[in-house]
Amino acid sequence: MNVDLAERAHNHNWKLDPIVRSLLDTDFYKLLMLQFIWKNFSGVHVTSETTNRTASVRLAEHIPIPALIEQMEHVRRLRFRKSELIWLAGNTFYGTRSIFEPAFLDWLEHDFRLSEYEVAERDGQLVLHFAGLWTEVTMWEIYGLALLSEMKSRVALGKLSELELDILYARAKTRLWDKIEKLRQVPEVRISEFGTRRRHSFLWQEYAVMAMRAGIGQSLSGTSNTYFAYKHDLEAMGTNAHELPMALAALSNSEEELHQSQYRVLELWQKSYGGELLILLPDTFGTTQFLQGAPDWVADWTGQRCDSKDPFVAGDEYIAWLMSRGRDARRKRLIASDGLDVDEILALQEYFKGRIRFSAGWGTLLTNDFRDCHPRGEHDLEPISLVCKIVSVEGRPAVKLSDNAHKATGPVEEIERYRRIFGTSPVLGAEVLV
Amino acid sequence: MNVDLAERAHNHNWKLDPIVRSLLDTDFYKLLMLQFIWKNFSGVHVTSETTNRTASVRLAEHIPIPALIEQMEHVRRLRFRKSELIWLAGNTFYGTRSIFEPAFLDWLEHDFRLSEYEVAERDGQLVLHFAGLWTEVTMWEIYGLALLSEMKSRVALGKLSELELDILYARAKTRLWDKIEKLRQVPEVRISEFGTRRRHSFLWQEYAVMAMRAGIGQSLSGTSNTYFAYKHDLEAMGTNAHELPMALAALSNSEEELHQSQYRVLELWQKSYGGELLILLPDTFGTTQFLQGAPDWVADWTGQRCDSKDPFVAGDEYIAWLMSRGRDARRKRLIASDGLDVDEILALQEYFKGRIRFSAGWGTLLTNDFRDCHPRGEHDLEPISLVCKIVSVEGRPAVKLSDNAHKATGPVEEIERYRRIFGTSPVLGAEVLV
DSSP, X not given: OOOOHHHHHHHHHOSOOOSOOOTTOSBXXXXXXXXXXXXXXXXXXXXXXXXXXXXXXXXXXXXXXXXXXXXXXXHHHOOOOHHHHHHHHHSXXXXXXXXXXXXXXXXXXXXXXXXXXXXXXXXXXXXXXXEEEHHHHTXXXXXXXXXXXXXXXXXXXXXXXXXXXXXXXXXXXXXXXHHHHHHHTOTTOOEEEOOSTTOSOHHHHHHXXXXXXXXXXXXXXXXXXXXXXXXXXXXXXXXXXXXXXXXXXXXXXXXXXXXXXXXXXHHHHHHHOOGGGOXXXXXXXXXXXHHHHOOXXXXXXXXXXXXXXXXXXXXXXXXXXXXXTTOOGGGSEEEEOSSOOHHHHHHHHHHHTTTSEEEEXXXXXXXXXXXXXXXXXXXXXXXXXXEEEEEEETXXXXXXXXXXXXXXXXXXXXXXXXXXXXXXXXXXXXXXXX | OOOOHHHHHHHHHOSOOOSOOOTTOSBXXXXXXXXHHHHHOTTOEEEEEEXXXXXXXXXXXXXXXXXXXHXXXXXXXXXXXXXXXXXXXXXXXXXXXXXXXXXHHHHHHHTOOOOEEEEEEETTEEEEEEXXXXXHHTTHHHHHHHHHHHHHXXXXXXXSOHHHHHHHHXXXXXXXXXXXXXXXXXXXXXXXXXXXXXXXXXXXXXXXXXXXXXXXXXXXXXXXXXXXXXHHTOOBOOOOOTHHHHHHHHTOSSHHHHHHHHHHHHHHHHHHOOXXXXXXXXXXXXXXXXXXXXXGGGGGSSEEEESSSOHHHHHHXXXXXXXXXXXXXXXXXXXXXXXXXXXXXXXXXXXXXXXXXXXXXXXHHHHOOOTTOOTTOOOTTXXXXXXXXXXXXXXXXXXXXXXXXXXXXXXXXXXXXXXXXXXXXXXXXXXXXX
């Protein structure tokens, strides 16, 4: 009856439907790492780059570069809003107040900038390349990945009629809720939402987070998405990532220093943060060598995140290592975060029950599981394995070995050198789905 | 951002969210029958009544009587709108123009009224009772059933949160689209939507009809819902129902006249309507006796609707009967309309392919299949078997025997008498689901 003439005209006036709407729309660990970098490595220059590990999906054929650049320019124009900074200053993270220093928040407000970037086409892929101060480059990771992921969704959605869109989302919601109903059967399970980088879209991620909160209540520990934590009073989750040991390794000046850099990053980290933020990520250069060579104080850290090794094996290995170091595994935390879905989460919960405090970082298959939901049976809404990794630090190549050779990054000869230094032999783990 | 203050206030001002929004929101056969009654039986008085054959669902405990009465009063205040009458006059139904006489349309515009009614509580059930001229009572059937059906839905929906409602409809849409995808595999299938009386809701029926049109295109022959046919340029489908032979039988003054009334109604009908509207509904007093005793001209009718007998058996019986009468079954139509769902529709299509022109009247399991969709696993949104049947004609009891003794209606002693006269033995068919 009542057409809202102003609204209709306004909708036609839209210049851009932004994908990233706030600088808080990033993983919380990026903010923790940003403060760490700002404090310890403020003059260091790096480059980083996106890679689509799902080579069969040729992103350059899907995503129009001008539209992508518009979105990236929009992100570069964003600033932290006053109420966002007040929330960062005043909120309690992992039970600790004032995790962010006033000087850092002041810098965020006045001096934080995102680096320059290039968009290149390479073998049918779109590559985002970032170069500049580490503090300017690091934050691109999540914004860039979320942009590519949602641009890809939008192109696929643009081919569907209104009814087909409705069916698509009905199916995805049905899938999501079926997963949530399975999780409800196990109230002791603990899950953090980790799906920002490869989400279907901002709005769908928000829907998934809200559905999880309504469906599993306290079993949802929180979300890695800082904006949703801020907007919906959730716990912001996450600690650190491979970026730090990769950069410190690249900055090393001898083989001995390189080998030790994986522990030096922990020393620096625990100077900056304490308590629940002491979560090891031991797989950068191979988990087994990391644990064997670790100084004893490493066993005092709160827990471990396993991101590339079979989590059943990684958890057993961690528990055995803790016992060998005389620590009680039942007081430690094990976080799995590598391409999980519901059945594996519940199997892990059952497997580690009473042995270690298990929790799941549930990402892409929570926020982008549109497999078999397409109304015409097409595949262009299925998730792909996009990553954004440090490529060089002060001109030196950065390397990750990982527990899964599929996930190794860096120049081939450097990977060889690192394997020799860390004594890590390449193990091909599971094919990387997401 | 922009709250539409006027809309928000308007939403709070709503006095009633009507279930029946137009007098066209009824099965098309009711309008054909109404003209037939208006022409041939304008002075006859009848009573009719609703029955919930799903006794386990105690409607009186779900539906508040005052709200039901508000809805019924709303229907009684409705009038045929000018553009609706113009459409009835100008549209082509089953390839024929001017099916409705100008005098009838004039009467519809100026003199049509719905009868008085009573709402009674009986054994936990709500019973709608209608009494008056047949022309005033007959149209209550679909309005009354649709009101009860949607009132029941609304009470169940009222217990759900916004998210739960979203999940419910996501699941129902997923279910619906999965059915449509099955139907798409068989382009030669022909389906009419027959689900008005037991629909989940007006809006959901409209959604289902629109999804069917988008999904199966020409395989959707049309809809029995006259309002949707009018609104969406679809074919209006349907011819006649048990009400006519039941009433003519009740008006009979001898056993011979009673027995012959089942054919006399056809004679009268073909005087009023021709062509595609000549669809037999032979099961009122038993299909087998009907076919055996039928005059030869009955075999000239266009087809048969089977509504209570196993449609595989009924179709075979009809084809054999046509052959015995020297007619070519491949030029006749067989319409099944009794509690169908997709798998049975496709099995029937395959079974009768090349033997008779099969089509399905798909009702409740198209417009109200919310089984296993409830977000808390409850059952109060599942369809029930509601009917509204003629109880008496000029004070004499009305009887239906049906091919399924579960569906027989009328006083026990009258059913016995009818069984004797028609030589029909009671056969218990399938349990009535919808």
